[in-house]
Amino acid sequence: xxxxxxxxxxxxxxxxxxxxxxxxxxxxxxxxxxxxxxxxxxxxxxxxxxxxxxxxxxxxxxxxxxxxxxxxxxxxxxxxxxxxxxxxxxxxxxxxxxxxxxxxxxxxxxxxxxxxxxxxxxxxxxxxxxxxxxxxxxxxxxx
Numbered sequence: 001x002x003x004x005x006x007x008x009x010x011x012x013x014x015x016x017x018x019x020x021x022x023x024x025x026x027x028x029x030x031x032x033x034x035x036x037x038x039x040x041x042x043x044x045x046x047x048x049x050x051x052x053x054x055x056x057x058x059x060x061x062x063x064x065x066x067x068x069x070x071x072x073x074x075x076x077x078x079x080x081x082x083x084x085x086x087x088x089x090x091x092x093x094x095x096x097x098x099x100x101x102x103x104x105x106x107x108x109x110x111x112x113x114x115x116x117x118x119x120x121x122x123x124x125x126x127x128x129x130x131x132x133x134x135x136x137x138x139x140x141x142x143x
Contacts, residue, residue, distance in 0.1 A: 011119070017095070019116035023129035028106040029140050035078050035100050037139050038109075046135045047098065047111065048085070064088075070096075085113075109136065 013019050027034060037043040044052035051065025055072050062070045067088035074082040079100055086093040094115040101108040111129045116122050 017114040019118060019122040020112065020114040021116065021122050021125045021129065022110060022112040023126065023133055024108055024110035025133050025137070026103050026106055026108050027137060027140060031078065031100050031102050031107045033140060034107045034109055034136075037136065038081075038098060038100070043136070043139060046139060047132045054081075109133065 038047065039054060041052070044054050045064075048054075048062065049064035049066055049068055051063075053061075053063050055062060056075060058072055058075060060072050062072055062083050062085070068086065070083045070085040070093060072081070072083050073095070074080065080097065082095065082097045084093040085096045092115070094113050097110075097112045099108075099110045099112075101110070111132060113125055113129070116125060
C-alpha cells in the first residue's frame with residue numbers, strides 16, 4: 001500500500017530546483033510603464049544591481065558592476081524576462097524570472113527566484129525582492 005503520510009518538505013523547497021521565493025505586488029501603473037522601467041538601465045540597476053546591463057538577445061550576457069553575471073534565457077517583450085543569475089561571491093547561478101501582467105487598475109509585477117541553497121538564503125532573497133519592489137514602486141511614482 002502506498003505511503004499516504006503528508007510531505008514535510010520545508011517551505012519553498014521544490015523537487016528539482018532547490019529553494020525558491022516569489023514576491024509580487026499590484027502596481028497602479030500600466031504594464032508598459034512598468035516594463036519600460038524594468039528594462040531601462042536605471043530600472044535594471046534596481047533589480048540586478050548598479051551598472052546592470054541587460055541584453056535583448058536570448059543566450060546573451062547579463063552583467064552588473066559588482067561582477068554578478070548571468071545569461072538571458074528567454075524574453076517575451078512587455079511581459080517576461082527569465083535569466084540565470086550568479087551574484088558575485090556565490091558558487092553557482094540561480095534562475096530569476098520577472099513577469100509583468102495586466103491587472104484591473106494596473107499591473108501585477110512578480111519576481112521569482114529558484115535554485116537557492118537553503119531556507120536562510122530564501123529568507124534573505126525574500127527581503128531583497130521586497131526591497132526591490134519598494135524601489136520599483138518609488139521609481140514609478142510621479143515626481
